[in-house]
Amino acid sequence: MAxxxxxxxxxxxxxxxxxxxxxxxAGELPYDSQRRIPAGLGHSRxxxxxxxxxxxxxxxxxxxxxxxSMKSGDRIAAIRLFTDxxxxxxxxxxxxxxxxxxxDGAVIDADxxxxxxxxxxxxxxDTVEEREAVFLAGALSEIDRYKTLWELxxxxxxxxxxxxxxxxxxxxxxxxxxxxxLVKVIVAVDYTAAD
Numbered sequence: 001m002a003x004x005x006x007x008x009x010x011x012x013x014x015x016x017x018x019x020x021x022x023x024x025x026a027g028e029l030p031y032d033s034q035r036r037i038p039a040g041l042g043h044s045r046x047x048x049x050x051x052x053x054x055x056x057x058x059x060x061x062x063x064x065x066x067x068x069s070m071k072s073g074d075r076i077a078a079i080r081l082f083t084d085x086x087x088x089x090x091x092x093x094x095x096x097x098x099x100x101x102x103x104d105g106a107v108i109d110a111d112x113x114x115x116x117x118x119x120x121x122x123x124x125x126d127t128v129e130e131r132e133a134v135f136l137a138g139a140l141s142e143i144d145r146y147k148t149l150w151e152l153x154x155x156x157x158x159x160x161x162x163x164x165x166x167x168x169x170x171x172x173x174x175x176x177x178x179x180x181x182l183v184k185v186i187v188a189v190d191y192t193a194a195d
Contacts, residue, residue, distance in 0.1 A: 004029035008037045044192035046077065051170075054184040056087075057177060065092075065172040066103050067187045072150040072166050073194030079170070080188045083119045088180035091116040092172040094187070096153055099167035109156035110173045112140070119178070119185055146192070 010029050051067040059065060070076075081094060094113040098105030144155060149168055154160040170187060 002028055003031070005031050009035055044075070046190060046192060048188055048190050050186065050188045052184060052186040053172075054182050055178065056182045057179065059174050060177045061174055063174045064097065064107075065174070065185075066097070066169045067172060068170050068189065069099050069103070069167045070149050070170060070189065070191065071194040072153075072168055073148050073163050075146045075148055075192045075194075076152060077145055077190040077192070079113050079190075080186075081114075081117055082186040082188070084184045085120055086181045087120050087178040087183040089176055090118075090120040090174075090178040090183055091176040092119050092174050092185075093117070094170070094172055096149065096156075097169045097171050099169050103169055105169065107173075108153050108158050108168065110171075112152065112156040113170075116175045119172075119183055148194070 006029075010032050049068050049070070053065050053067065055065065079094070093111035093115050094117060095110040096108045096112050097110075098108060100106070140152065140155060144152060147155075148163065150158070150160045150163050153168070170189060172185065172187070
């Protein structure tokens with residue numbers, strides 16, 4: 001019986017991808033005595049960043065509401081979206097933009113974490129099914145949890161192959177404008193800090 005090793009003890013296995021894995025069905029995951037696990041994985045503290053915004057008809061289709069900044073190396077565990085749903089109409093994409101000099105940077109992937117979330121519906125997206133819809137939208141899957149933000153962006157629309165070491169904003173992009181009343185939204189991100 002052989003021992004095999006996770007990324008805490010193995011720097012990439014024979015696949016060479018940086019993630020422990022094997023190239024063949026019968027391949028093994030060897031121990032690497034030189035492996036030093038990054039702090040963001042091995043000695044991390046789960047943190048939560050929370051931002052809220054209240055807005056009305058001034059937020060029209062295509063407008064961007066910058067909710068919070070993250071470092072590109074932060075590891076994302078979950079993203080939750082809450083709303084009071086007081087408006088009659090209103091939907092928004094949840095995605096990532098570059099922070100830029102004055103939080104005015106270009107889009108990376110406007111709907112990485114979901115397209116056209118119904119902010120006009122009261123409640124939260126934090127049920128088992130709905131939370132999965134927020135984090136696992138589009139190209140993301142369960143196995144993408146705890147990847148760095150830049151790696152998540154690369155799964156989506158970006159073409160990063162290394163950490164660009166920049167600040168990125170989690171943003172709502174309005175798809176259908178709010179009508180009838182003000183709406184309050186909250187975005188909460190569970191993450192471990194950049195290595």
